[in-house]
Each structure stands twice: as structure tokens, then as C-alpha cells.
Amino acid sequence: MAESNCTQVTEFTLTGFTDNPVTQVTLFLMFLLIYLVTVLGNLGMILLIKVSPQLHSPMYYFLGNLAFVDLCSSTVITPKMLVDFISKKGIAYAGCMAQVFIYDLFGMTEGFLLATMAYDRYMAVCHPLLYPLVMSPKCCFQLVTGSYLIGLTNGIGQTIGMSTLSFCSSSVIDLFFCDISPLISLSTSDTTLSHVILRTSACLFGVSSSLVILVSxxxxxxxILSISSAEGKRKAFSTCTSHLITLSLFYGTVFFVYLKPSSDSSREDKWAAVLYTVVTPMLNPLIYSLRNKEVKEALRRLTKIK
Structure with a gap:
């Protein structure tokens, strides 16, 4: 009976970070700068890979797609957050579901792209003679397409799970964007289907991509340890350092937020969410450009800097 008398929420309120006007202005300027660097960095990486023949290899093909995914995942979160710093912190129900769909699509896609890049590094280090044959353009295209399809499947599944929920008693989300966990906790209806979809996705997709990375x-x-010379070890390991740093940033913050007991939710969770939704997409192109000689050389040639 309570469910039948439910008046469905048409808009959610996002609490954001603070109500202090001075702090809001400071945070607005900080996140605006981060977003501008994110857009310029990832677009720049995509264009550099596109126009530089020396970067037309599997590793940079995957990196270009990673830059595109980072750009999209940041864009679905950050602009709305910036608007909320200077206006009412609200989001329509349809907008919230769209944010869930798009972010979960690109979030899962990024996880599988990182797994694909780990496999690419495995082939390059462990089977260099077979590398050109195995990592053919067709195989690379199939791996990337598969990553997007898995992300799309995850986004559709999570959105279906969220759309079956009713929200009556509260519309306040204690975060700066619509995420699955706070939405489930707000629901006044049976959340069994949503939990099943969430756990199935985590087991099938999250665990499988993590295992590929771990085994690789x-x-x-x-x-690397079997290489006799120190110089050989250094060169082999240097091809993986940028990817390892990216992995640490992405999975470290995601595991911190999603593997913590729900009762431990606190202000620290918001800043951890900032790291993987806002900061990591900005850092990825910087990590790969600053630590990669081929990228720096391609940039020099493009800008004709001697």
C-alpha cells in the first residue's frame, strides 16, 4: 500500500562539497582548471596520435581510445558539478539516469581498455617476436570494440536496475553526481534486482578485467627478472611504468570507494570519487606524455621544436 501511494521523485538534490560561498568559488575555479586541462590534454593526445605516423602502433591506438574514454567520462560529471557550484544543486530524474548510464558505460570501458593495454605490454615484453602478428590491426580493433560493447552492456544493465526503483522518502544524494550506491540506499522499493545486476557486473566484468591485468x-x-643485464631490465620495465601508474590511480581509488563498508561512507569518499572521476582523466595524458620518449619526440616534430 505504501508503494502504491508513492509519489515518484522528479528531481534529485546533490549535496556537493560545501555551502560556503567562498569555498564554492575556490572549488569552482579549481575544478574548472582541472577540466580545461583534461579536455586539452586528452584531445591533444588523440590528435597527436592521429597525425603522427610513428605513433601508429597498437599501444598508442589503445592510448588514443583511453584518452577518448577519459574525455567522455569527465565530461558527463565535471560540467554539471561546475554548474552546481553557482546555482541550485539539482538534477532531473531523467538526467540522473542518463548520468548513470553514460558514466557506467565509459567507466567499465576504461577498465577493459586498461586490461587490453596490460595484455599488449605482456605480448611486447614476453613474446616480442610474435607481437606484430598477434597484435594485428584487426585484433586491436576487435579488442577495443569488445571493451566498448562490454561497457555498453554494463551501462544498459545498471540503468535498467536503477529505473526499476522507486524514490519517495528522500531525494538528497550525498555526492556530487548520480552514482549507483547512493541511489540504491535512497530507494523505497525492493532493491534486489539492482543488487543482483551490480554484483553480477562486478563479478563478470570487474573481476575478469582485474585478472587479465594481474596475470599479465x-x-x-x-x-623482466629473468633478463640478465640491468640495462635490459630497465628498458623492459620502462615500457610499463606509465601504464602501472594509470592502473594504480584508477583501481586504487575505485577499490577504496566501492569496497569500503557502506557504514564507513564519509567526506573522504567524496574526495576519493573526485580522484577517479575528475583528476585521473586529467592525469592520464600527462603521465603518458611526460614519461614517454616517443610521445615527446612526436610532439617536438609536430611543433618543430629543436
Missing amino acids: YVAIISA
């Missing part, structure tokens, strides 16, 4: 790097480390 166990094999890579084993191969």
Missing part, C-alpha cells in the same frame, strides 16, 4: 603483470615481472 605477473608474467611481465617474471620475464
